[in-house]
Amino acid sequence: MRITLKINLLTTAWMLFILILINIVVFILFMRTTVNMEKDMAFQKAGDIIKNIRTNDTPDQIKSELKDNLTEDSYIRILQPDGRILYEVTNEKELVKKVKGKFVKTQESERKLLVIEGEEKQVLIVRVPIPNGPLLNGSLEIGEELTGLESRKDILLWILGVSTVLAAILSLLSGRWLSNIIMRPISNMINTMEDIERSGVPKKISLHNDSKDELQTLANTFNRMIDRLEDNFEKQSQFVSDASHELKTPLTVIKSYANLLRRHGLEDKEMADEALQAIHSEATRIQKMTETFLDVASLEKEVELDMDVVNLVTLCQAILKQLKEVYKREITLHYEQSPLLIMADELKIKQVIIILLDNAMKYSNEKIDVFLEKNDMNAIFRVKDYGIGIPGDEIENIFERFYRVDKARSRETGGSGLGLHIAKRIMKLHKGEIKIKSKEGEGTEVELLLPASLEIV
Ligand SMILES: Nc1ncnc2c1ncn2[C@@H]1O[C@H](COP(=O)(O)OP(=O)(O)OP(=O)(O)O)[C@@H](O)[C@H]1O
Ligand SMILES: [Mg+2]
Missing domain, CATH: 3.30.450.20 (PAS domain)
Incomplete structure (x- = not known):
């Protein structure tokens, strides 16, 4: 009924x-x-x-x-x-x-x-x-x-009888009118939901008046939920198309070198070496890329952080030691106090620091300075390079997925444009902040603000 x-x-x-x-x-x-x-x-x-x-x-x-x-x-x-x-x-x-x-x-x-x-x-x-x-x-x-x-x-009996019948008729009519008023938004919602079910496309409920009652709240909540779904839906399909686009280039390179090898065989040793080299490096690039994709995909979900007290000084010292050995670059750590404690997921913060240092190394050739400081609320990590810098109007874009300032150059350096996007998401999860200052041709300074652990306040 x-x-x-x-x-x-x-x-x-x-x-x-x-x-x-x-x-x-x-x-x-x-x-x-x-x-x-x-x-x-x-x-x-x-x-x-x-x-x-x-x-x-x-x-x-x-x-x-x-x-x-x-x-x-x-x-x-x-x-x-x-x-x-x-x-x-x-x-x-x-x-x-x-x-x-x-x-x-x-x-x-x-x-x-x-x-x-x-x-x-x-x-x-x-x-x-x-x-x-x-x-x-x-x-x-x-x-x-x-x-x-x-x-x-x-x-009297006649009056009472007639008035009762009249009241019943009026009640039926007014009840119908009243229930129609109450049910209109609900029917509206049901129709919209059936529409969504049929077409598979998220759709919002149209709101005619601003009555602020429970049904309006329900419709608003539903619309907000649809907004989020749409947002996620769009993000997901954007990610899939961006990711496949990114994979296309290295795969084309691999395919053309493989064709070359197939046509000329291994007779031309120099060419075969070059082809194998290229195939190997592109395959490595794809491997790294897919690892990063997985990182992004997992961060898109509401991941749980494994929070603990972390000493930023020892963490940076360990990372810098590793990087200096592998890349043979001059990276100096400046800090005034140790320990500098934060509440964080150590592995994730390490990932952010590596992303920033990797950029600093990729986009500069000189020395790199890392500063550890603190203010009332935050511990501050700052990395400064003296490299090519970023044009002012590009700074707002570089946190977007797959965004690279100079596509050609980034291809040389092997970037996929996901590093800063991942860093920003991790900082957001930590309720911290990431800020970039840069001057083209002079260098770049990236700052992380991390909520300090209570133990250092
Ligand atoms: N320190 C820097 N100096 C100059 N440009 C930078 C610096 N850091 C980032 N950029 C610019 O911002 C872009 C985005 O950086 P991001 O780290 O997200 O991607 P990527 O370094 O290109 O690739 P990935 O980090 O995924 O390997 C880079 O392509 C580069 O153009
Ligand atoms: Mg990077």
Whole structure:
């Protein structure tokens, strides 16, 4: 069953239940007060009659007094203590036949349902004792059909019935209108989701008003989720196309050298050597590249860092020692205090430092300086080279994936343009910062700001 229909039926059923309950209460109260009023009036009448009968009244006078007080479909009797009827006047013979007279010493009233002329009728009987006197010391009995009550009861029942039906119809209509208002954003969402499922393309829910209710929040959250999905989707396909593009060049080189070897065989030894050399170096490049791709891919996910206290000074000393041995370059480490402690994932920070030093070595030929400092909040790693530098308008791009300032030159140096992108992601994971200052032809300075470990503050 659709939720709109469910809401609609439930609200209507609930409203009907409440209405019927109220109607029953209204009906009972109405009947009770009306009958009480009739009873009071009958007692009042009885009292008046008794007052008006005088001791020296003749039977005819008494009868006419009684007759004067007859209303429609009623009777009035005076009974003696032995139960005998002394006087009786009526305008409804059947009624008199059906109700037996009764002498009372204290006043009482009674309501009866009698069949008179084939119809069920409510009858009210009141009995009042007549105070002792020389002539009369019986009791007075008035019986009357409650015809007014019957007709008023019918009108009330009709009004209550009609208003209940009307309320049910109104409730059904307004319930439908209300549930439509509530359900519109949900239906909107369902349609969008079905669309996404059918086409496989992420799509956002269109928001018509800014109501700030729960449904709007739900739609907003959904849209934000779609935004992120789209972003990831785009990043992923961009990465795949960039990566395959990067792999294409070395593979073309390998293929053309392999063709060359196939055509000329190994006869021309010099050429064969050159071809093998090229194939080997391009294959190594592909190997390195795929390793870097894997690095980037793993960093794109929310990786967990293996945080620990790291002494930046000893870490840099170890890295520099290795690099100096392999590359035979002059790299000097400057620091004022040791240890310089940070909270970091040691392997990842080592990777960032190597990326920066690798760049400094690739894009300069002179000495390289590394500075370790600290301020209130951060430990600072700074690497300074005196090489070719980066043009000012390129600095903002160099953190992008696969971005290289001079494509031709980078090919010579074997870069894939992923180093700084990886470095930036790792710094972001550490809630640190990476800043670059450079002047073309003069050199480059890259600074890492790393949140210091509490132990050094
Ligand atoms: N110290 C530097 N001096 C001059 N140019 C630099 C320096 N560091 C980076 N660049 C420029 O920024 C570009 C991007 O650097 P990045 O480290 O991301 O890639 P790469 O060094 O080309 O390749 P990879 O590091 O992936 O092997 C480089 O191609 C280079 O043009
Ligand atoms: Mg690099």
